[in-house]
Amino acid sequence: MPTDIVVELVKRLESKLEQSAEAEELHIWSSVLTYVTISYVTSLRGPDEFLLDLEGSNRHWYRSDEYVTIALLGRLKGEHHNLQHLIPCINVTASGIRVRTIIQNHMRIKELSSLERGLPISTREGKLLTTILVDDVVHELLSDIFLTNSSLFPASVDSSEKIIWE
Numbered sequence: 001m002p003t004d005i006v007v008e009l010v011k012r013l014e015s016k017l018e019q020s021a022e023a024e025e026l027h028i029w030s031s032v033l034t035y036v037t038i039s040y041v042t043s044l045r046g047p048d049e050f051l052l053d054l055e056g057s058n059r060h061w062y063r064s065d066e067y068v069t070i071a072l073l074g075r076l077k078g079e080h081h082n083l084q085h086l087i088p089c090i091n092v093t094a095s096g097i098r099v100r101t102i103i104q105n106h107m108r109i110k111e112l113s114s115l116e117r118g119l120p121i122s123t124r125e126g127k128l129l130t131t132i133l134v135d136d137v138v139h140e141l142l143s144d145i146f147l148t149n150s151s152l153f154p155a156s157v158d159s160s161e162k163i164i165w166e
Contacts, residue, residue: 004152007095027124032137034106041089054120068100
């Protein structure tokens with residue numbers, strides 16, 4: 001997905017998060033924003049972003065002020081054992097995405113619901129969000145972006161129905 005579209009998607013997710021009136025909405029918008037951010041900065045695909053580990057991220061959070069450490073727990077890229085993976089990421093991307101702030105805010109939201117362990121791409125109760133829900137939210141926002149600023153999209157995309165990246 002082109003960087004300009006990711007930046008606009010992050011801005012819209014942050015706006016939705018700020019407008020959230022209910023706790024459940026807050027958790028969903030924050031989870032999707034964190035998912036999109038991690039996907040973008042780590043180049044992980046598919047279900048790997050759902051492996052973000054709250055306990056590991058909290059434990060390794062202050063390793064450095066120069067970068068943020070993202071902890072993933074599980075099997076990545078065909079591994080045979082569940083392992084903790086520590087992935088260093090820049091605090092702010094060149095395009096202005098505030099990675100550290102987004103992840104830190106998400107961890108605080110989860111902490112306020114007494115969720116300090118487990119998988120944080122989840123509801124307020126800690127139930128893992130489905131890929132279908134995340135895909136639907138992202139697709140809806142991408143469709144809105146297309147309708148308001150289609151120039152961000154490649155010329156081959158001529159309607160919001162064709163907004164699908166692999």
